[in-house]
Amino acid sequence: MINELAALVGEANVMQGEDMARWSSDWTGAYRFSPLAVVRPGSTAEVAAVVKWANETDTTIVPVSGNTGLAGGTRADGAVMLSLDRMNQIRDLRPEARVAIVEAGVILSNLHDAADAVDMIFPLTFGAKGSAMIGGCLSTNAGGSNVLRYGNTRDLVLGIEAVMPTGEVVEIMSELHKDNSGYNLKHLLIGAEGTLGIITAAVLKLHPKPGAYATAMVATPSLDEALVLLNRLQEATGGAVEAFEYMPRRHIEVHQQINPSAREPFETPQDINILVEVGATAPRDCTVGKDGQTPIAAYLEETLMAMFEEGMLLDAVVAQSEAQRQEMWERREASAEIAMSRKPFIANDIAVPLDKVAPFLKTMAQRLPELDPAAEEIVVAHLGDGNVHYTVWQSSEDAALRDSIMEAVEDVALSFGGSFSAEHGIGTSKLPSMQRRKNPAAIAAMKAIKAALDPKGILNPGKLLP
Amino acid sequence: MINELAALVGEANVMQGEDMARWSSDWTGAYRFSPLAVVRPGSTAEVAAVVKWANETDTTIVPVSGNTGLAGGTRADGAVMLSLDRMNQIRDLRPEARVAIVEAGVILSNLHDAADAVDMIFPLTFGAKGSAMIGGCLSTNAGGSNVLRYGNTRDLVLGIEAVMPTGEVVEIMSELHKDNSGYNLKHLLIGAEGTLGIITAAVLKLHPKPGAYATAMVATPSLDEALVLLNRLQEATGGAVEAFEYMPRRHIEVHQQINPSAREPFETPQDINILVEVGATAPRDCTVGKDGQTPIAAYLEETLMAMFEEGMLLDAVVAQSEAQRQEMWERREASAEIAMSRKPFIANDIAVPLDKVAPFLKTMAQRLPELDPAAEEIVVAHLGDGNVHYTVWQSSEDAALRDSIMEAVEDVALSFGGSFSAEHGIGTSKLPSMQRRKNPAAIAAMKAIKAALDPKGILNPGKLLP
The missing domain is CATH 3.30.70.2740 (Alpha-Beta Plaits)
Incomplete structure (x- = not known):
């Protein structure tokens, strides 16, 4: 088997034994497993060759990219893991067309940096962005902190390229906003957790980079007042709230335990801590005025001030610098470390x-x-x-x-x-939930689709479907 | 057969002979056909009963709602047509949650009116809105004139209910913005043109109604300057352009022939006629100022004025009233009548x-x-x-x-x-195009999905798949 795989992707790209350590558990350590081998194809053609080989030899394949999932979706006992980490090229990035064409192994924060360099953003973001890769983001339809404004991963994808369980390559790398031509395989493969095909590349939507952000930590007496704040800001800004994140007091406490040098958000610890961020794209909201403030920051401060006077706010701190903004975000993005501590x-x-x-x-x-x-x-x-x-x-x-x-x-x-x-996503951890909660006719349809596209069941078996 | 169907949906709701006239051609008259009967179920349970019966009797079913499609997607020779027009209830409409829960037979403009009554919009719009129904909009993933700002139909749908080819009901009427639980059957059924299931109801997203619109007809020397206008307006307003529609001189001429009482957009006929509409949601852009203008209208006029001075605009007329705005839209929305004249x-x-x-x-x-x-x-x-x-x-x-x-x-x-x-969509008119243009691996996957979900091929046969 090793020789056969080496013939397809090169000897250096077939890992065994100790070399597989990085791929032999999820990052939380909750799941540990022993793949038969880890194979690291460097191109779509090599992915297709490995899948064809798997079909011929009845070998099961577990695709993996950044391996930052939390649902056990890459458990690979008795399977060959197919890592997309070598397919890490941003093939093209055209700000004038607002698209980035990327391979599945591109790390999310690398795409953030590349977009930023041309004054654009790829809005998908979450704590694991420094390791998570585009392939996994698409396969789980990742959400994160900016869904409020920009949608989930699937809302940011125009086209994909994927290797089907047969080894055939579905090439639907459309850059168009209207393209109705048959069943939407793009949306079927996004969120399918690698059980229907291996996404190898995608056309992603970029958005204009907000010209100014206004970010604050806010404490409210209850979540009711927090929702009042959210609605008032959305109305005042015409829907410019980028993120609205809730951290209870315990989150702050454990964050301080893990990072003793971190600053607390407020002088007096609060039960309800909200990170709110507003982003402005229209020039009139971004220009720094005589008071040294952007209009978007002024909207935020005025709204906070009014709510404070109405007794709906206990405390608020507006970020005065990019460093303070980052500090607020780091506290929020430590949530996975906090939960798994x-x-x-x-x-x-x-x-x-x-x-x-x-x-x-x-x-x-x-x-x-x-x-x-x-x-x-x-x-x-x-x-x-x-x-x-x-x-x-x-x-x-x-x-x-x-x-x-x-x-x-x-x-x-x-x-x-x-x-x-x-x-x-479902992975393996939520299979019982899927079984007991999902509409039975929906599960039956999903199983029929899986059997039709992957009759031998070689792609990521035992995941997603109960 | 008629008795069996009458037992399922009531005698009055099974049409034959002359009574089927309304359903025996598409509205352009390009396709004429003779269904075996037209059956009009009044509930999801009745739709399911008809589909179960069709399965048992090997009868093919062609679903139809508003019948305003242009691709021959409802051709029904030798099939029973299943019309959803009796399922015309808006089950619920909750502006605070920004959702409308509607049945497939709701006419698009009726939903517009219901949303408008609570200061919301359902942004999907196109010329046939007075007859087109939600079921058809979803089944074709209709586009229209506001896609630029709000996306295609699928971007406006949170959940659906559908009767599968087996007669089972897939109930995924989620109102949530994050709901990753298995393959996305919603997106698979949207745009499937009734070949994989019959959508009977949907949870639709509403958007806040813009507090002010600014609408204009603009003539440019070429489409290059028109795109400059689009980009400048998007930048100035932070992406508030709702519609940007191009009508060549011939469109205007034929419109005048068909509607001799209509006014021409400009005193001098122009080759390039653009309908542009900007919508403002933030209160600061909607309030009428001392000059009698809303700020959003001022942005539009300033942009047009600047481009005029730069020689990039030949003429422009800004709507000064809702009646003038409607006149501009009627000219655009007559396009189907114009094309089919x-x-x-x-x-x-x-x-x-x-x-x-x-x-x-x-x-x-x-x-x-x-x-x-x-x-x-x-x-x-x-x-x-x-x-x-x-x-x-x-x-x-x-x-x-x-x-x-x-x-x-x-x-x-x-x-x-x-x-x-x-x-x-593809319907029947684009089957040759689908065959010669679509990625073969994608077509193979689509055919496998169709065979898996509808093994007897009873739902809308001969459509979408070559």
């Missing part, structure tokens, strides 16, 4: 309507101690889109208890019109 | 990058007379998204000539990085 943890990733985040948390605060009195919740939320990362520090490695906690979280989320899965 | 016509619907619209038209002006010297082009374009409706008035009903003209249009569009199909 204690084990065992249960990474619940749910979504509810925005005004149901508070009732969800209130109900869980009652339910969790009933199930596991010694458990602790560690929460962070994209409040602007209703996505709550309700991580639970379980008291012990009890699998049955783990599942009943997950089930309770789902019960509560669904009771408020929510979803059991928001932005991390 | 002479027969035989070939409705080519292509997309190219924005800066390739002019080269596309220039090349076609040479190619068309070579193929059919007596043919005439009648063009209208969504210039803001590169979508050109390049209709050809063919000199005779010559099917071979018709196909070679279509092929030439595709050749030229593709040579400029375009697509052979933009917003009208």
Whole structure:
């Protein structure tokens, strides 16, 4: 097998034994596994050759790019892992057309830098951006902190190139905004977690870089006032809120424990800490005035001041420099490290309507101690889109208890019109949830599609579908 | 058969003979056909019952809603037509959550009115809005004039309910902005032209109604200056251009012939007529100032004035009232009547990058007379998204000539990085184009999906897939 793979991608690009360490667990360490080998093709043609070989030899393939997922989507016992990390070229980047054409192994923050260099942004962003790669972002339809304004990953993709389970290459690298020509395979492959095809490249949408940002940390008496703030800012700015992130007091506390040199957001610790960021694109909102402020910053300060006077704000700090803005973001983006700083943890990733985040948390605060009195919740939320990362520090490695906690979280989320899965995907960790929560006719249709496109079941088996 | 169907949906809702006239051709009259019967279920359960019956009896079903398509997607010889027109309820409309929950038979303009009544908009709009229904909009992923700002139909849909070819109901009526739970069946069914399932209801996104619009007719020396205008307006307003529509002189002329009482856009007829509309949502852009103008109207006028002084504008008229604005829109929205006012016509619907619209038209002006010297082009374009409706008035009903003209249009569009199909879909009219232009691996995957979900081929056979 090793010789056959080496013939396809070169000996140096087939890893075994110790050389596979980097790929033999997810980054949280929750899942450990032993792939047969790791193969690192350097081109779409090489990916296709490996998949064809896998078909002929009935070998299962687990695609992997940045390996920063949280749902066990790259578990690869008894499979060959196909790493896309060598396909790391930005093939083209044309600001005038607002597109970047990138390979699956491009690291998200490298694309951020390349876009920034031409005064554009690729808006998708989240804590793992320094390791996460485009292939994984697309395969999980990653969300993150700017969904409120720019949508999920799929909303930022114009075209893709993918190797199908047969080894054939679907080339639909359209740069067009209208292109209705048959079933939308792009949207089918995005979010399919590598079970229907391996995305090798994509045409991504760039957006104009906001000419000015205004960023603040805000403390409110409850989440109700936070939503008032969000709505007032959206109305005042015509929908310019880029991010609206909720960190409870415990998030701040654990962040300080992990990073003792970090500054606390407020002099007095607060229960509700909101990171709000507004971005301005129209020149009239970006130009620094006589008062040394941009109009967008003035809108933010005026709104905060008014709410303070109405008693709806406990404290607020507006970033006065890019360094202060980055400090605010680093605190938020440490959430994965914070959640995984204690084990065992249960990474619940749910979504509810925005005004149901508070009732969800209130109900869980009652339910969790009933199930596991010694458990602790560690929460962070994209409040602007209703996505709550309700991580639970379980008291012990009890699998049955783990599942009943997950089930309770789902019960509560669904009771408020929510979803059991928001932005991390299903992988292996949410297969039981998928089985018990997803519409049966939808699951039947998904299984039929999987069987039709991958009859031998060679691509990322045991993931996504219960 | 009639008795069986009557037992499922009631005798009054099974049409035969003369009563089927309304459903026995497309609205252009280009396609005429004889369905076995037209059945009009009144609920999702009745749709499911009809599809189950069709499965058991091996009867083919052609779903239809507003029947305003241009690609022959409802041709129904030897099939039972399933009309969704009785499913015309807006089940719920909640401006605070920015959603409307509607059935497939809701007429687009009725949804516009319902949204308007609560100061919201459902942005999808096109000429046939007074007859087109939501089911057809979703099944074709309709585009229209506001795609520039709000996206295509699929970008406006949060959740759907659909009856699958088995008769099972896929219920994924999510209202959430993050909901990654398996393959995206929503996006697969949207744009599938009723071949994979019958969409019966949807959760649609509403947007805040712009507090002010500024609308103008503009004449430029060439399309190059028109794109300068588009870019300047987007930069000045931070992306507030709602529509940017191109009408050549011939469009205006034929419009005047059809509607002799209509006013011409300019005193002197112009070759290039652009309808531009900007919408403002932030209060600071909507408030009427001392000069009687909203700031958004002032931005538009200033931009037009500057370009006029630079010699980049030949003429411009800004709408001074809602009536004038409507007059501008009626002229644009008459495009289908204009194109179909002479027969035989070939409705080519292509997309190219924005800066390739002019080269596309220039090349076609040479190619068309070579193929059919007596043919005439009648063009209208969504210039803001590169979508050109390049209709050809063919000199005779010559099917071979018709196909070679279509092929030439595709050749030229593709040579400029375009697509052979933009917003009208494939239906039956573009099956040859689909066969010769679409990536073969993509077609193979589509056929596998169709066979898996609809093994008996009962849903809208002979459409979309070559």
